[in-house]
Amino acid sequence: MLNNNSTTESPLYFGEGIVIAEVSLDTMRQGGASTGFLGMVESTLGKVGARLAGIAYLFLHYALLVAYIAQGGEILLVVIEKIAKTDLPAWVGTTIFAVLFGGIMYFGRPKLIEKFNHVLVFIVIVSFAGLLILAAKQVQIEQFAFQNWTGLTRSIPVMLVALFYHNVIPVIATHLQGDVRKIRQSIFLGSLIPLLMFITWNSVILISVNLDNIREITDNISQFDPLLNLRGGSGGECLGILVSVFSWFAIITSFIGFVYGLLDFFKDVTKSSTLQWQYALILFPPTSVAALNPNIFLHALESAGAFSISISGAILPALMVWKRRHNYENLYNYHRLVPGGKIILIAVVTIAILVIFNELFAFWTDL
DSSP: OOOOTTTTSOOOOOTHHHHHHHHHHHHHHTTOOOOOHHHHHHHHHHHHHHHHHHHHHHHHHHHHHHHHHHHHHHHHHHHHHHHHTSOOOHHHHHHHHHHHHHHHHHHSOHHHHHHHHHHHHHHHHHHHHHHHHHHHTTOOGGGGGGSOGGGGGGGHHHHHHHTOOGGGHHHHHHHTTTOHHHHHHHHHHHHHHHHHHHHHHHHHHHHHSOOTTHHHHOSOGGGOOHHHHHHTTTTOHHHHHHHHHHHHHHHHHHHHHHHHHHHHHHHHHHOOOOHHHHHHHHHHHHHHHHHHOTTOHHHHHHHIIIIIIHIIIIIHHHHHHHHHHHHHTTTTTOOOOSOSHHHHHHHHHHHHHHHHHHHHHHHHHHO
């Protein structure tokens, strides 16, 4: 049942998430079930919008699976090479990673996988805390001055990927029974906590890298990978291990989530419960791409953030709110969560388009 107790409060804007929340609440007011983002797009923007959302959804999941398999395989390969004491081709790590964790998901029961994922999340939290403690001992604030801040715009798509949660907002709105105050709080905290972790993580990495020998490692500072440098032990062996542990287990938990996301998508589209071909369709393409291009991690993240999230997390939600306000605002007590009227919606769409064009320009200049 929809709760309007807090409709008189001042509207708060927490990014595109609150735009989707407005659509979710309006869907519930009309008696619909606000449990699926793709369904909301189809009911508001029609089949064309639904197809565009579906393409963006698929591209996002496949691009991120490529990234996770490539990076997870790279970290796993380092461990295998140390144990085997021999060099191995990069495709070995990516293939083992995909087969190992894809196999665990295929053969494991859902409750077992859920418990397994809880253990992984616990390891991520503990390793993150340990990483912060160790890195705090060698913080060099002055190293911020040596960073290439002009390249910040290239990292925007990766930020979008790291902070993307918008597809779960319809479920949250339904779970909270349309309570506007609780939904706002959930979106605020759900945005703030990951944002603080994201900023802390990147700050720790940037100020923990020893810059004295970077010139000896590479002539191009912009191509220097501080994460790889720390994993190699430049900040100490313990810090290097914790960085690897945190990165690897965070990748595994994300991998599990996105595999399940595609499973649900294919089940809804095909109305089939045959797992064999679904797992093959989900894992074979990204594993092949990651094996052919082991260094694709960042490019895959950038592409997913610039195209998929800009479309599904910004452009489509803004268009849905615009259309629903135009169609329904005079028919009943339509409640706006997003302040600023059309100006904010135009700004959301404009920024998303600029992110897309910035990525296309960067891709063109890299050719």
